[in-house]
Amino acid sequence: xxxxxxxxxxxxxxxxxxxxxxxxxxxxxxxxxxxxxxxxxxxxxxxxxxxxxxxxxxxxxxxxxxxxxxxxxxxxxxxxxxxxxxxxxxxxxxxxxxxxxxxxxxxxxxxxxxxxxxxxxxxxxxxxxxxxxxxxxxxxxxxxxxxxxxxxxxxxxxxxxxxxxxxxxxxxxxxxxxxxxxxxxxxxxxxxxxxxxxxxxxxxxxxxxxxxxxxxxxxxxxxxxxxxxxxxxxxxxxxxxxxx
Numbered sequence: 001x002x003x004x005x006x007x008x009x010x011x012x013x014x015x016x017x018x019x020x021x022x023x024x025x026x027x028x029x030x031x032x033x034x035x036x037x038x039x040x041x042x043x044x045x046x047x048x049x050x051x052x053x054x055x056x057x058x059x060x061x062x063x064x065x066x067x068x069x070x071x072x073x074x075x076x077x078x079x080x081x082x083x084x085x086x087x088x089x090x091x092x093x094x095x096x097x098x099x100x101x102x103x104x105x106x107x108x109x110x111x112x113x114x115x116x117x118x119x120x121x122x123x124x125x126x127x128x129x130x131x132x133x134x135x136x137x138x139x140x141x142x143x144x145x146x147x148x149x150x151x152x153x154x155x156x157x158x159x160x161x162x163x164x165x166x167x168x169x170x171x172x173x174x175x176x177x178x179x180x181x182x183x184x185x186x187x188x189x190x191x192x193x194x195x196x197x198x199x200x201x202x203x204x205x206x207x208x209x210x211x212x213x214x215x216x217x218x219x220x221x222x223x224x225x226x227x228x229x230x231x232x233x234x235x236x237x238x239x240x241x242x243x244x
Contacts, residue, residue, distance in 0.1 A: 010046040054202040054212055056174050057226070059182035062190040066102055070095050074138045075128045078165070078232030079121070080224055081147040086110045087117055090194065090228035091128055092186070094236055101186045101236065104132070106193040108225045118153045125159055137161060142235040144227070165231035166238070171214050173234045177226075180233060188229075197226045 011020040024044060027033070033040050041049040052058050072093035080088045088108035092101040105124065112120075121141070128134050141162040143151045154162055166173075180186035181198075188194045200221035204213040216223065223230075238244075 008046055011044060054205060054217075055198070056201050056203060056216070057178045057181050057198040059178075060195065060198060061181055061184040061187045062195075063102060063187040064190075066093075066104070070100070070102065071097070072102075072132050072134060073097075074236075075132070075134050075140070076101075076232040076236045077121075077124065077128070077139065077141045078228035078230065078235075079141060079143040079151075080227040080231070081117070081144045081150055082224060083111060085222060086224035087112050088193075088225035088228045089120065089124060090225055090232055091124065092229070092232045092236065093128075093132060093134075096240075099185065099240070101180075101233065103186070103188045103192075103194060103229065104128075106189065106225060108193055114147075114150050114153060117150055118157055121154050121159065122157055140235065140239075142231040144231070163235075166234065170216075173230050174216075176237055177230050177233050180237075186233060193225050194229055197221070197223055201226055 011017050011023060014020065017023055027044060028035065028037075028040065031037075031040075035041075038049050038052075041047040070093075073096045074094040075091055076094065077089060077091040079090075080086070082088075086108040087110070089105070090103055091105050093104050094101045105127075107120065107124075125136075125139055125141075128139055129136055139161060141154070141159065142165045143154075143162055145151075145164040145167060148164075151162055151164070177186070181188065201223045202217050202220055204215050204217040205211075206213050
């Protein structure tokens with residue numbers, strides 16, 4: 001994030017460790033690591049190195065402009081509510097003939113009031129309808145079920161095509177989303193909010209056993225807009241598979 005000033009230091013810069021290279025070799029030997037180990041590179045060399053084996057969405061399909069042969073017929077808007085955590089919207093335009101989706105807008109913010117969320121949803125709903133010529137009845141809002149009153153307020157404003165997101169079988173939903181991003185079924189904006197979260201959201205790690213635990217590691221990074229995208233994409237795939 002280039003809005004913050006960055007500082008960087010490693011053991012090499014620590015004046016109390018004059019023979020840091022020997023200390024690094026001791027670290028490698030003690031942990032049975034090679035020099036390309038991700039944790040070693042990140043924690044001891046100060047490099048930006050991602051745990052690709054722990055990343056939930058390691059491969060992604062990007063776009064800069066919507067293709068001319070992309071003809072959206074539906075839209076699924078994933079919604080995640082939060083206060084301390086971020087609220088977020090992730091609208092996915094769907095071309096039903098090609099069975100592909102494009103995320104056309106990204107929004108996330110924390111400490112957003114309920115009324116502000118309702119107003120933003122009304123504006124987004126109207127934009128999707130007018131800009132992409134999607135019928136109102138084909139704009140599906142798939143919302144986090146943790147704040148029912150906000151969804152009810154959206155419904156009371158005349159946006160009735162809103163439903164609770166299915167939140168069970170979470171690992172299966174993550175795998176669906178990951179596969180779609182890797183296989184050019186779902187396209188996102190490079191360096192956008194979704195892309196940044198996908199770099200940071202990882203599975204938990206069992207240090208004692210040295211293995212991945214397939215549960216989101218919220219202590220490392222809590223997904224916000226990725227949750228929104230997960231809700232939207234999984235509802236689309238479910239509707240597609242059931243012929244809805």
